[in-house]
Amino acid sequence: MLISIASGKGGTGKTTLALLLATAYSNITLVDCDVEEPNCHLFLQPEWQNPSREVTITIPHVNSSLCNGCGTCSAVCLFNAFAISGKTALLFDELCHSCGGCLLACPKDAISEEQKNIGTLMIGRAAAHPGIHLVSGVLQVGTPSAVPLIKKMKQETANLTGDVLLDCPPGTSCSMVTAVKDSNFCILVTEPTPFGRHDLELAMNITRLLQIPTGVVINKSDAATGDEIIEALCESRQIPVLAKIPHSLSFARQYAAGHISDEFRTVSSSIWNQLKTERGTTK
Ligand code: SF4
Ligand code: SF4
Secondary structure (H helix, E strand, O other): OEEEEEEOOOOOOHHHHHHHHHHOOOOEEEEEOOOOOOOHHHHHOEEEOOOOEEEEEEEEEEOOOOOOOOOHHHHHOOOOOEEEEOOEEEEOHHHOOOOOHHHHHOOOOOEEEEEEEEEEEEEEEEOOOOOEEEEEEEEOOOOOOOHHHHHHHHHHOOOOOOEEEEEOOOOOOHHHHHHHOOOOEEEEEEOOOHHHHHHHHHHHHHHHHOOOOEEEEEEEEOOOOOOHHHHHHHHHHOOOEEEEEEOOHHHHHHHHOOOOOOOOHHHHHHHHHHHHHHHOOOO
């Protein structure tokens, strides 16, 4: 079962929940798709099994001795990655989406392909939690899109038989959509505030479009301020509230120190039990 954990914005407790769920399970793969700021490894302290692997994308390379500046590449590129300067085509590779269209269209065969490094991928086992297999990635600074790296990380899990947890990038960007896509179930983590409700609604729109069964976990749940604002939205969308994680100073302290609190193991067990039920209803 592929379970994604997402949120409408950063800082809502998505990674915390991913770690709680992973450590409550004996044999699982956790994929840290938050490649701009991965931090699951800080808690799990994995021993990386292999040297980190470079992940590359294919981008065009213009042979200026063959190019006559005809502009065909610029005309076919939907992402405006080419500009024509005099009799030469200039590539802005950060805009390139590696579609290969310009290569096919160039009448002078002036375009070839080359590889560009966009990040690294690491795989390891957590020393203190040997049942957790961690896949983590780091996006190269300045790389505009995390999508190819996230796709590569998900490919690593394609042949695994056990359950896979995806800690998704925050927000509702294309990186989040790439991570969440094809999940059997998505857990959206939120906080009971008007901002939390707004961001949750955006994230719900994404999982509805992708037709992914969804549940909500309310983090920093507070009986004094009330969770009604989130519960009303969930009810209107017929999305279950799977669990509430109370606002707890001791938990925050342990988390800040890099420890995974025992306080919420009952919460994670309850979520797993609900996911097991869901497993019977998803393919
Ligand atoms: S299509 Fe080919 S020949 Fe024409 S400008 Fe682009 S690279 Fe140069
Ligand atoms: S590979 Fe595609 S996206 Fe990249 S420059 Fe060529 S046409 Fe544009």
